Amino acid sequence: MVDFEWYRSFISIYKHRSVSEAAKTRLMTQPAMSQHLAALEAELGEKLFTRTTRKMVPTEKGKELYTQVVPLIEALEETTQKFKMDTSLTIPMVKIGTAHEYFRENLAPHLGKFPFRINATFGIASDILELLIEEKLDMIIMSKKMPAPGIEYIHYVQEEFVLVAPYHFKEIDIEDTERFEAWLCSQDWISYGSDLPIIRRFWREHFKKRPHMQIKHVLPDLHSILTAIEHGEGISALPSYMLEKSLHNQHVKIIYPSFRVSNELYLAYHIKFRNFPMIKSVSEALKKNICNSHDKM
Structure with a gap:
C-alpha cells in the first residue's frame, strides 16, 4: 500500500532537486527521505529520478507523476485545513504561541473582539518556534526572525x-x-x-x-x-x-x-499556509486590535 508521506517526500525532492534539501524542508533525516523515495519507486516499478553527483534529475516518469500528483496533494492539504477551520461547524480555533507577558497585556484584553477562539501557548522564542515547525501551533508572535525551513515571518508591530x-x-x-x-x-x-x-x-x-x-x-x-x-x-x-x-x-x-x-515583533507561520483565509484573517485581526490598543495609550 502506498503511504501518503511517500508522495510528499517525492514532491519535495522534485522541487529541491536534492534529497538533503528536501529532508531539511520536511524536517526529516536524509536516510528517511531516501527510504520514502525508494519505497515509492518500488511500489510503482519505475525510477523517478536519475541520481547525479550534484542533483536529482527527474525521469520522464518522474515528471509525469509530479504533474499528476501535485494538484491532488495540494487540494488534499487545503481541504484538510479548511475542514479544521470550517466556520459553518464552529468558530475556528487558532493555536497561538507567544511570551506570557505579551499575551497578558495585548491579547487577553481583546479576546472577545477576535472572530476566532484562541488556544494559547506561552514560552521563549526557540520553544514556540519548534512547536510551530512541528505544526502544533498555527502561528507565533516573537521578537526575532529565527531561520527555520518552511517558516515565513511578517512584521507585526513595533x-x-x-x-x-x-x-x-x-x-x-x-x-x-x-x-x-x-x-x-x-x-x-x-x-x-x-x-x-x-x-x-x-x-x-x-x-x-x-x-x-x-x-x-x-x-x-x-x-x-x-x-x-x-x-x-x-x-x-x-x-x-x-x-x-x-x-x-x-x-x-x-x-x-x-x-x-x-523592538520589532513578527508573526510567523508555515509558508504553505500563507494564502489560507485563516492565516490572513488572524493576521489582520491581531494587527487591528494591537494598533487600536497602542493608539489609546
Whole structure:
C-alpha cells in the first residue's frame, strides 16, 4: 500500500532537486527521505529520478507523476485545513504561541473582539518556534526572525522599551555623557536575563558600547520586574504597553523619556499556509486590535 508521506517526500525532492534539501524542508533525516523515495519507486516499478553527483534529475516518469500528483496533494492539504477551520461547524480555533507577558497585556484584553477562539501557548522564542515547525501551533508572535525551513515571518508591530524607576527615584541632569553613563551603571538594575537582552540594546543604541554593571536581580518575568520596581528595588527597561496602571497610580515613573529603544515583533507561520483565509484573517485581526490598543495609550 502506498503511504501518503511517500508522495510528499517525492514532491519535495522534485522541487529541491536534492534529497538533503528536501529532508531539511520536511524536517526529516536524509536516510528517511531516501527510504520514502525508494519505497515509492518500488511500489510503482519505475525510477523517478536519475541520481547525479550534484542533483536529482527527474525521469520522464518522474515528471509525469509530479504533474499528476501535485494538484491532488495540494487540494488534499487545503481541504484538510479548511475542514479544521470550517466556520459553518464552529468558530475556528487558532493555536497561538507567544511570551506570557505579551499575551497578558495585548491579547487577553481583546479576546472577545477576535472572530476566532484562541488556544494559547506561552514560552521563549526557540520553544514556540519548534512547536510551530512541528505544526502544533498555527502561528507565533516573537521578537526575532529565527531561520527555520518552511517558516515565513511578517512584521507585526513595533514595541517601545523605556527606562522605569520607582516614583520617588531621584534623577540627575544629563551634562556629560560619560558621567551620565557611569551614574546609570551605579544604579540597582533588574534584568530580564543574565545576558541583559534589552538593557544591552539600550546601551548600544545610546552609548555605542556594551554595558558594564552589576545586576542586582535577574527575574525572568516582566511583571515581576515591574512589581519589584514599584517597591523600590531598582530600575529597568520595560515595554511601555505594560506601564499604564502603574504610572496612573504613581507607583513608577519613566526616567529620561528620550532614552528608549524600539523592538520589532513578527508573526510567523508555515509558508504553505500563507494564502489560507485563516492565516490572513488572524493576521489582520491581531494587527487591528494591537494598533487600536497602542493608539489609546
